Amino acid sequence: MNIGILGVGSVFGAYMRGLRAVAGLPVLRLASRDPERARAAAEAAGVPRWGGLDDFCADDDVELVVNLTPPAAHAGTTLRLLEAGKHVFVEKPFAPDVAAAQRIIDAAASADRLLGCAPDVFLGPAGQTARAALDAGMIGRPFAATSFVRSSRVETWHPDPAGYFGPLGGPVLDWGPYHVALLVNLLGPVRSVMAAGVRARDEVAVSAPGRTGDVVPVAVDTHVSAVLEFPGPCLVTAMYSFDVWETTLPHLEIYGTEGTLRLPDPTRLHGTVEFRARGADAWTALPAVMPRLLRGELREFRGLGVAEMAGRLAGGGEHRTDAALGLHVLDVLTALGECSMDSGSRKIRSTVARPAAMELE
Incomplete structure (x- = not known):
């Protein structure tokens, strides 16, 4: 399953370690509010594609997006990604309030997309x-x-x-x-x-x-x-x-x-x-x-919830960070x-x- 990461801030490196070394998932695209920052991060990490949110939404090869934007942007960007047909795992907090979180859940159900939320530690x-x-x-x-x-x-x-x-x-x-x-x-x-x-x-x-x-x-x-x-x-x-x-x-x-x-x-x-x-x-x-989900190196990292989502989409199983x-x-x-x-x-x-x-x- 091809993964995209939206946001290249302080927790980005931990997700890259986890998704690659532990979960074995390919990261295909990075995006940021500043496309140049996304480009620099992509070149440093060896990710082939970069750009902004619009690029993500238009990229049919990206199936699951890890949303690492600042908390105030979680709800709006997650809704936009769901509308574009992406499965989404979003960093915490899920949304600014419960009502907004429920709207996101309803949008995911309407789009038949899987939705997950940190923390997965x-x-x-x-x-x-x-x-x-x-x-x-x-x-x-x-x-x-x-x-x-x-x-x-x-x-x-x-x-x-x-x-x-x-x-x-x-x-x-x-x-x-x-x-x-x-x-x-x-x-x-x-x-x-x-x-x-x-x-x-x-x-x-x-x-x-x-x-x-x-x-x-x-x-x-x-x-x-x-x-x-x-x-x-x-x-x-x-x-x-x-x-x-x-x-x-x-x-x-x-x-x-x-x-x-x-x-x-x-x-x-x-x-x-x-x-x-x-x-x-x-x-x-x-x-x-x-846990059997772990493999590879065992430094501190993030992404076990994303790995479970990918497994659920590929063939079933638990999705604990839903x-x-x-x-x-x-x-x-x-x-x-x-x-x-x-x-x-x-x-x-x-x-x-x-x-x-x-x-x-």
Whole structure:
């Protein structure tokens, strides 16, 4: 299946590594708002075709497009690609709101096109090792968890960090999708949420190379505390922050009646999952399971969800990062952003089936 990539920004290289080295999928065309930037990226990566969005839509050889445009452009470009007859895998967040996401899903159904959404990191060894441990009953019945995001310090390294502090930015929509998608994979769909947010700063000084001295305004809550209710019931205490720089808190822990699982950074495919039984004196590192979808080199990369889509289109099989999961994650995260200390608990209207565990080697 011929793949195209729309957008050649910071995550582009990770997708190229994954699609080529791991999934073995040919990338036929790159596109960008700046066609010259697409040309330079294509020449560096050995991709034969480049151009803009119009070129993509007119290229009948490109079957599946990976949409890596900025968040504000996700909805419009995805709709345009679907209208052109392309299958689409879009980076998170899926759309600016649930209503827009549903319109995209309806458009995909009308066009009989497959639609997927990042993040797909939970398909990797760390996420699937934790899933296997839970499915085996290692910690008994899960009843609680913690989910913590500290600042990515984006203002120190990104050449244009303004979007991270705008309406479709902030820690909830930037890092939250990784945590919530992983938690849905482990625990099932979110039933309700409570949350409140604050902004520690009104503006952020940018110290990225070449940008020192610039200041960007903060237009979104940059520190959000929340409680998410999962089936069980299982209560997840979440804290997603761009303002906490130093901490000793773990990324994610799951507490069960028989023990605890400690998980690595949910934005990464690899990392050690640890288990500690009740009454045990130490943590035990669990052997990493290896999903059968993986092959080739095992550095950090992106694209397992795209590989599943290609497999589904070629001959069937699971599609775990489908649009239903993307919409549910977006529903949860937008609810977190809309809650306050006075609003109380909020039911999540959407639901989704817990993704099936990966087939392992």
